[in-house]
Ligand SMILES: [Zn+2]
């Protein structure tokens with residue numbers, strides 16, 4: 001069965017992100033899966049761990065309410081199309097990996113065209129063709145069966161801890177207040193990360 005979200009909600013997600021694109025559709029479907037499996041009625045207790053920083057993460061923030069600022073959206077920079085969701089009170093959750101054997105992503109044809117565009121060599125006709133192929137790919141993501149679109153796996157780790165309020169220390173180089181867990185020690189001094197990196201690069 002295709003995407004169960006009302007068309008208006010999809011439109012609102014596109015406005016939040018700023019444009020429609022295949023990546024956003026993947027995020028919309030991942031959010032749909034999370035809400036279906038873990039309960040749309042208890043969004044404040046959801047936690048998402050995303051292994052990519054691409055467009056789709058905006059859909060996850062908008063639709064599940066897991067946001068970077070609240071600390072219930074965690075980015076792991078692994079560059080994978082995988083999203084883990086947790087429901088804290090029930091300790092339930094899963095990891096959803098975009099099914100690599102489902103052939104609805106950018107086709108070879110589209111990849112070849114895009115690589116030509118990045119070489120600034122695409123003709124206006126080819127650019128139109130890219131639009132058509134992208135549109136087709138977006139529609140295919142929305143139409144796909146959720147259980148085929150993602151491979152669902154058990155989570156290998158527990159839900160990340162809720163963010164704690166930690167003490168701030170003044171960096172001994174720039175003087176700016178820095179959360180203790182983000183400070184570094186060097187030469188007997190407590191430093192913020194940028195100051196530490198500046199010194200480290202000189203060595
Ligand atoms: Zn996008």
Ligand SMILES: [Zn+2]
Pocket residue numbers: 171172173174175176191192193194195196
């Ligand atoms: Zn500093």
